[in-house]
Amino acid sequence: MVVNRVLSIRATVARGAVSILAQVPSMLRTLPQLAEPRALAVAVPTERDLRLDLFRGLALWLIFLDHIPSNIVSWITIRNYGFSDATEIFVFISGYTAAFVYGRAMRERGVVVASARVLKRAWQVYVAHIFLFTIYMAEISYISSSFDNPLYGEEMGIFEFLRQPDVTMVQALLLKFKPANMDILPLYITLLAAFPPYLWLLLRQPTLALAGSVAVYVLSRQFDWNLPAYPSGEWTFNPFAWQLLFGFGAWCGLGGAERIGSFMRSRVVVSAAVAYVLFSFLIVMTWYFPHYSHYVPQWLADAMYPIDKTNLDVLRFMHFLALAALTVRYIPRDWPGLKNYLFRPAILCGQHSLEIFCLGVFLAFAAHFVLVEVSDGLLMQVAVSAFGVAAMIATAALITWYKRVEGRHPGSRPPHADLAGGDA
Amino acid sequence: MRTAFITLLSTMLGVGAAFAGDDGACAVAQNLVHADYALPQVASAIQEQHLEIAVVGTGSSTLGGFGGQAKAYPARLEAALAQKLPGVAVKILTYVKPRQTAADMAGEFDRILADAKPALIVWQTGTADAMRGVDPDEFKTALEEGVETLRAKHADILFVNMQYSPRTESVIAAGNYADVMRFVALQHEVLLFDRFAIMRHWSEMGTFDLFAATKNTDTAERVHDCLGRLLADLIVDAAKMTETAGKDAHQP
Numbered sequence: 001m002v003v004n005r006v007l008s009i010r011a012t013v014a015r016g017a018v019s020i021l022a023q024v025p026s027m028l029r030t031l032p033q034l035a036e037p038r039a040l041a042v043a044v045p046t047e048r049d050l051r052l053d054l055f056r057g058l059a060l061w062l063i064f065l066d067h068i069p070s071n072i073v074s075w076i077t078i079r080n081y082g083f084s085d086a087t088e089i090f091v092f093i094s095g096y097t098a099a100f101v102y103g104r105a106m107r108e109r110g111v112v113v114a115s116a117r118v119l120k121r122a123w124q125v126y127v128a129h130i131f132l133f134t135i136y137m138a139e140i141s142y143i144s145s146s147f148d149n150p151l152y153g154e155e156m157g158i159f160e161f162l163r164q165p166d167v168t169m170v171q172a173l174l175l176k177f178k179p180a181n182m183d184i185l186p187l188y189i190t191l192l193a194a195f196p197p198y199l200w201l202l203l204r205q206p207t208l209a210l211a212g213s214v215a216v217y218v219l220s221r222q223f224d225w226n227l228p229a230y231p232s233g234e235w236t237f238n239p240f241a242w243q244l245l246f247g248f249g250a251w252c253g254l255g256g257a258e259r260i261g262s263f264m265r266s267r268v269v270v271s272a273a274v275a276y277v278l279f280s281f282l283i284v285m286t287w288y289f290p291h292y293s294h295y296v297p298q299w300l301a302d303a304m305y306p307i308d309k310t311n312l313d314v315l316r317f318m319h320f321l322a323l324a325a326l327t328v329r330y331i332p333r334d335w336p337g338l339k340n341y342l343f344r345p346a347i348l349c350g351q352h353s354l355e356i357f358c359l360g361v362f363l364a365f366a367a368h369f370v371l372v373e374v375s376d377g378l379l380m381q382v383a384v385s386a387f388g389v390a391a392m393i394a395t396a397a398l399i400t401w402y403k404r405v406e407g408r409h410p411g412s413r414p415p416h417a418d419l420a421g422g423d424a
Numbered sequence: 425m426r427t428a429f430i431t432l433l434s435t436m437l438g439v440g441a442a443f444a445g446d447d448g449a450c451a452v453a454q455n456l457v458h459a460d461y462a463l464p465q466v467a468s469a470i471q472e473q474h475l476e477i478a479v480v481g482t483g484s485s486t487l488g489g490f491g492g493q494a495k496a497y498p499a500r501l502e503a504a505l506a507q508k509l510p511g512v513a514v515k516i517l518t519y520v521k522p523r524q525t526a527a528d529m530a531g532e533f534d535r536i537l538a539d540a541k542p543a544l545i546v547w548q549t550g551t552a553d554a555m556r557g558v559d560p561d562e563f564k565t566a567l568e569e570g571v572e573t574l575r576a577k578h579a580d581i582l583f584v585n586m587q588y589s590p591r592t593e594s595v596i597a598a599g600n601y602a603d604v605m606r607f608v609a610l611q612h613e614v615l616l617f618d619r620f621a622i623m624r625h626w627s628e629m630g631t632f633d634l635f636a637a638t639k640n641t642d643t644a645e646r647v648h649d650c651l652g653r654l655l656a657d658l659i660v661d662a663a664k665m666t667e668t669a670g671k672d673a674h675q676p
Contacts, residue, residue, distance in 0.1 A: 153484075154523075154552075157555060301610070305607050368593070376635060
C-alpha cells in the first residue's frame with residue numbers, strides 16, 4: 001500500500017516534470033524574440049572576409065615554426081621583428097570569427113542555442129587539448145627514459161613530474177599543468193567559456209561590451225588577476241589580459257570594423273602605425289645586437305621593460321593594432337589577390353583553425369623529436385619546417401573536401417549518428 | 425638559430441667582434457663574450473695580487489661522479505685565471521646547491537659574504553627557476569634583490585645564465601628566463617656571461633654534440649673547460665677596462 005502510494009506520487013511528480021519540460025522549448029523560443037528588435041539594428045557584413053582566413057592561416061604557420069625549438073626557419077616569423085607575434089593575430093581573429101559565427105546564431109536561433117554552441121566548441125577545444133597533452137606525455141616519457149648526459153644532470157630533474165602521474169594528470173585535466181607550448185588552447189577554452197554573456201551584451205550595447213573588456217584588462221593588470229598554474233606560478237597567457245584582444249576582435253566582427261574603418265585608414269593613423277612598427281623593429285634589433293642597446297636611453301628602457309607577454313603588454317597590443325591598421329589600409333577586403341591560388345593554402349588552413357592549430361602543436365613536437373633523434377642540421381630544420389607546413393595544408397584541404405562532400409549530399413550522412421556513437 | 429642569425433648579420437654590418445682566442449674549440453664562441461662593464465673590485469684585487477672569487481650556483485655549476493668537481497667550470501676558471509694572471513694568487517670558492525632558485529640564492533649572499541670577502545661573485549642562476557616555472561616577474565625581482573645585496577657589500581657581480589640544453593628544450597622554457605637575465609644585466613649594468621647563447625652557438629657550429637645520449641663524461645668535461653676559459657677571458661678583459669677607463673666606465 002505504502003509502496004503504491006509512493007509510486008503514484010512519483011508518477012504525479014514525473015507527469016508534472018514532463019509537462020514543465022514540454023514547455024521549455026517554447027519558453028526558449030520566446031527568449032530570442034524578446035531580444036530580436038534591437039539585435040537587428042547591428043549591421044553585419046554577411047560574406048566571409050578572406051583576409052581573416054588568410055592571416056589566421058599565416059599565424060598558424062608562424063606559431064608552428066616558433067614552436068620548434070632551435071629552428072632556423074623561425075627567423076622569418078614576425079616575433080623577431082617587432083613586439084607582438086602570431087599569438088596576437090590568432091587570438092584577435094578567433095574573437096572576430098567567433099562573434100561573426102555565434103553572433104549570427106544568437107540573432108537567428110536565440111541566446112540559449114548560440115550559447116550552447118559556443119560551449120560545445122569550448123568542449124571540443126578542451127578535448128583537443130587533452131589529446132595533445134597525451135601525445136606530449138608520450139614524447140616526454142620516451143625522452144626521459146632514453147636521454148642521459150652528465151652535462152645535463154640538473155636539467156633532467158624536469159622529468160621528476162613523470163614520477164607522480166596521479167597529481168600531474170589531474171592538474172592537466174584542471175588546465176593547471178600546461179607544458180611548454182601548450183598554453184594557447186587553455187586560453188582559448190576559457191575565452192570561449194566566458195564568451196556567451198559578452199556576445200549577448202555585444203549584440204545590444206557594443207560600446208559598453210568593449211568598455212567592459214578594456215576595464216577587465218586594466219583591472220587585471222592593476223590587481224594582478226590571473227589563474228593559478230601547477231606546480232607553481234600562474235597562466236602563461238593571462239586570460240583576464242588576453243581577453244582584450246579576443247573581445248576587441250569580437251567587437252570588430254560585429255560591426256566595429258566598419259565603424260572605425262575610415263579612422264584606421266586615415267593618414268594620421270597609418271603614419272603613426274608605420275612609425276610605431278619601425279620603432280618596435282629598431283628596439284627588437286637591439287636585443288639581437290646588444291652592442292646597440294646603449295643607444296636606447298635609460299628612461300625609455302625603464303618605461304618599456306619588461307615587455308610582458310603573459311599580461312599582454314600595452315606595447316604588444318599597440319604593435320598588433322599598428323600591424324592591423326597597415327593591413328586594412330593596404331589590403332582591402334575585396335582585394336582580387338585574395339582569390340589568387342598563391343594564398344589558397346594559407347586561407348584553407350585559416351578556415352579550419354582548431355584542427356590545424358592542434359596539428360601544428362603535434363607537428364612541432366614531432367619536428368623537435370626528429371631534430372633531436374635524427375639530425376639537427378640546417379637542412380633538416382628547413383625540411384621539417386617545410387614538411388610541417390605542407391602537412392597542415394594537405395590536412396586543411398582534406399577537411400575542406402570532406403565538408404564539401406558531406407554538405408553536398410545531406411542524405412549521405414548516417415541518419416542517426418548518435419546511434420552509431422558519432423556526433424550528429 | 426638566432427645566434428647564427430646574429431653572427432651573420434653582425435658580420436654583414438661589420439660589427440663582429442674580433443676573434444681573440446687561441447683555444448680552438450672554445451674560441452668559436454669568443455664573439456659572444458663581451459666585457460660590457462668593468463669589474464673594479466677584481467682590478468684592485470689583481471693589483472694586490474690576491475684574487476678571490478665565489479661561484480654561487482646550482483647543479484650545472486658542477487659535474488657529477490668521481491673528481492667531477494675538479495673538472496667543472498669553476499675549477500677550470502681557477503686554472504685559466506692562474507695561467508692568465510701570473511704572480512696573482514687566484515682562489516675560487518664554490519657555493520653550489522642543487523635546485524636553488526634565484527630567490528633562494530639571493531637570500532644566501534649575506535651568509536656567504538660574512539664568511540669570505542670575494543672580489544667577485546659569479547652568480548649562476550635561472551635553471552631552477554625555468555624548471556619550476558617561477559613567475560618571470562618574481563625571477564626578475566629576485567635577481568635585482570641579489571644585485572642590490574652584493575653591491576651594498578662592494579662585491580663585483582657576474583651573471584651566468586642557464587645551459588643550452590637542446591633535448592629538454594620542449595620541456596623547459598629556458599629562453600624567457602635567459603631574456604630576463606639579459607634585461608636585468610643591462611638595466612643594472614651587471615656583466616653577463618651568456619652561457620645559453622655560447623652553448624647554443626657551439627651546438628649550431630658542431631663544436632660540441634650537445635644532443636648525444638651518453639654516460640661518457642668527455643664532452644661534458646671539454647664543455648666545462650671551455651666555459652672556464654671563456655669566463656677567465658671575460659673577467660680579465662673587464663678588469664682591464666677598469667684600469668684603462670677608470671672606475672665608472674661602462675662603455676659598450
